[in-house]
Amino acid sequence: MREHEIGPLPGIALPPDGLTQFRNECERLGSTCAEALRLEDVPREVASYLASKQLEPRVVLWHELASLDWAGAGIAIDDRPANGTDRVGVTGCFCAIAETGTVLLLSLPSRPKATALLPETHICIVSKMRLLDTMEEAFARIRNEVGEPPRATYFVSGPSRTADIEQTIVVGAHGPYRVHVVLVP
């Protein structure tokens, strides 16, 4: 059987500045990016994002994020997996990939996929410490930290879209209409 041979990498896969590459690619895909100075500042950043989009300040989130001071930022939270009626879902991620402006999420009982998928807006918290250059690096990190891919290993690159009617791109097919990335140290 083959070893984990890494194929040839295109120049874009090894960007001189991963963060700039990540932000540029996010923009191309229609994701928005913001930065919080500390994890504790995330609720305030989320509140201002929701206000700018005129969205209700109510989010469903992964349990590990519930301990942040959401009430202090004026946001009501639902600490449970998302269902079909939730409007905004907040999740973390396993890592992010600069080459393509992608966030990688892994399923766990405490990290339901539904929260990233069902709401119309997905807000994803990304640690800059976990910004990698390529998908190959992400797979190596999964091997190191998790062993093997969990049930769902999903790469999200921008909001859901379709071009099935006359090749006209429409954002918001079956998944989120908006993907907002909040970068933290």
Next chain:
Amino acid sequence: MQVTSMFFKKTASMKLDDPVLQESLRKFKGKFVDARARAVAEVDAWETVRSHAARLRDHAIENLDAYLVEFERNATRRGATVHWAETAEEACEIVVGIAKANGVRKVTKSKSMVSEEINLNERLEAVGVQVVETDLGEYILQLANEPPSHIVAPAVHKTKEQVADLFVAAHHKPRLTDIAAMTREAREALREHFLTADMGISGSNFVIAETGTTLTVTNEGNADLVTTVPRIHCVITGIEKVIPTLEDFATLIRLLPRSATGQSIANYLTLTTGVKAPGETDGPEQMHIVLVDAGRTKFVGTDMQAMLRCIRCGACMNHCPVYQNVGGHAYGWVYPGPMGSVLTPTYVGIENAGDLPNAATFCGECAVVCPVKIPLPDLMRKLREKQFDRKLRPWGERLGLAAWSYAARRPSLYAALTKFAARFAAFLGGKERLIHRLPGLDGWTKGRDMPAPEGRTFRELYGERQRRKASSADERR
């Protein structure tokens, strides 16, 4: 899907006369071509990545047995059940059996070309299971009761007016013609189905041997809902989709969306491995993976094997001048364009796919754009040879080729015949030097004139030139 490839010529000329289809094709032409060209230009190592991908696909196909068994072992270890189907019929029986055993009443489906190959929807509906296609294009076609005409953009032949009419009939709501609003209406109609389905059926762009992983590549996110919400997930895919490692997937996914739609990456790449873990609120309790042969092993070990590298991006049809003008339905089976012209005759029998290997101008663009370097024109040429050998071409064509081959092996006869032909063609061209009607080949001259040759053959001109050269060399001496 019923094979109607024998009627390619007839259907193609009908399609050329269909103003609505021609309007759709006019909008489609060039869009994917330009987008791909831009996306490829961004990757400076494109050719190197392409060669590596072709090699790794060859390696997987050459060791298909070992990697499939490794895949089965790992998928089983993670709680999935792997089924093997030698024929389309067997594949359907397996899926219908799973549905029956679990009391499945509703199935949501993300796009799967293999399920089109085997007529899965029909078979499920026959036992009372409601099947809902969830890719927007496939959903439109399900409402229209039509097969896809493109493997990536299945409803490319439909205009928005046609879609608007279908939505009025299905949703009983006021007619919309704004594409964004129509998409929203379909989203709302399908959301209910996503949340209430008992079983989700998806394809798998690749299956990864080292981890027992199946995967979906979509922009809409529909496959994510199909594989996450229902209590059963059934994957149906071809045996040739196996690749050894996660790294191989990383290489191939650099090529696939860029070649298909010109995107740097598809919005959702989802690797699914096994069933839900204890304590998980989403994910299926049962995962079934049906590995389908249905003609694929007919390629293995033959001079056509390179076709199994195919990663289903659709670049060959996007760039094909024949596809661009007649659309996908004329090809008469699931896979249109150059890839279909090679797959269909092999899967369903060369005797049932008459004109497909000839539905080409041999411009060679399909091979140039293929991300895994499949020599599509060469493969079509091989199929043409097989058709000739098996006497499947019309007698006139066979007679013509036999006569040509007889002459071509006899240089002096060949020279005499071409000498005559060149003079005759020059005579036909007259003063204008244009041939308006070619005797016996008037199809060629129906819509255009053929420029007449000057009257002497290449060999005559070349011989004359050589003699001139020799005599002037003599003079210099």
